[in-house]
Amino acid sequence: MELDYQNPGLRLDQAKSNLEGRIGWESPSNIAIIKYWGKYGDQLPRNPSLSFTLSNSVTRTWLDYAPRTEKEGGEKISLKFYFENELNAAFGKRVEKFLLRLLGVFPFLGELDLEIHTENTFPHSSGIASSASGMSALAMCLCSLEQKLFGTPANEEDFLKKASYIARLGSGSACRSVYPELVAWGTHSDMPEASDFFAVRLPKEQIHPVFSTFHDDILIVSKGVKKVSSSVGHGLMDGNIYAENRYFQARQGFSELLTCLKNGDIHGFGKIAESEALTLHALMMTSSPPFVLMEPESLAIIQHIQNFRAATGLPLYFTLDAGPNIHLLYPEEVSTAVGIWLNDTLLPTMGCIQIIRDKTGQGPRQLS
C-alpha cells in the first residue's frame, strides 16, 4: 500500500518555531550492485536494487528560508538556486519543478522565499551522476525544515524513511543514499521490510565486515553529457523484449547477493556485480531504439581488470553506472596491490584518465 505523506496542515500559521533560518546537509552518491533499470508509476522500481553508499563523492546543500515577501497564496515556489556559488537557471528549473510536485507533502514551501546553495566534492562534469547525492541532500534539508517548523517527523527512523521517499521522487536511486553502507530499494520476498516507496538499510548482522570497508575507485573515461538520460533509458525498458527476464534475473541476483554479503563471499559478490553491469549495458543495446553508453576505453579497462585478476588471483571487480565510467570494486586487504597496478600499469596505458578514490560510507551528515 502506498505511503501517504500528503499533509494540508503543514502551513506556516501552524509552525512552532522561527520562520527564518538555514539548514545544511551533506549527502553521498551511491553505486548499485544490483541495478534499478525500468520503472512504473511515480518513480517506482520494476525490480529490487542494492547499493553501496559512498564516502567521498558527496553533495553539500544549504537551504535558506524566510517568510515570503510577495504574498501569492502558495501556488508557486519562490526559489533562487546557486550551484558552486553561481546562479544556475537550468538546475534551478529542475529543482523548482520538483518542489512544486512536493507542495501537497510540504505546503509550507509555497509560503517561503527559498534560496539553495549546493556544491559537489567531485569535479564538475566529471561524468559522475550527481542526482543521487544532490536529490538526497535536498530531501534531507526539506525533512529537516519540516522538523524545525512543525516537530515532525518525530523520530530518526520516520525522518529517514520520509527523506528516502522524497529523494526517490527526485531521482529513483537517490532514495538509497539516505542510509549508510549497504542499502536495498524495492520489494523482495527475502526482505519483508523492503519497499518500492523508500529504501531500507541492510542490518549490520547481514553484512560481513569485509564489505563495510569495500573500495570503489571511479575511473573517469569520458566527461561528456550522456547521450541518453537515465529517465529515457528507464522508459525504453517498457518495450524491451528482455524486460521480464531481466526483472526475474535481478530478483534472483538480489537473493544471491544477500547470501554473499552475509558470508563474506567476495568472489560471488564480484561475479554478480560484473554480470549486473554488463546486463545493464546489454539492456541499453537491446532497447528500441538501441543505444551504447560505453566507450572503447570502457571495454579496454574491463579487459585489463580481467587480466589483472587472472594474473594475480586478487579479488578486483568492476561495475558500471549508466555511463562509460568504470567503478573498481575491491576489499581493503588488496588496496595496496591495486594502487600499485593503477599507478604503474593501468593509468599509464590508458592515457590521462581521472580517478576518484572512494569507499563505503556512513550516509548523510548534517552541516552546522
Ligand code: PMV
Ligand atoms: O536514479 P536514476 O533514475 O538516475 O537511475 C539510476 C540507474 C542506475 O544508476 C543505472 C542504476 C542504479 O540502481 O543506480
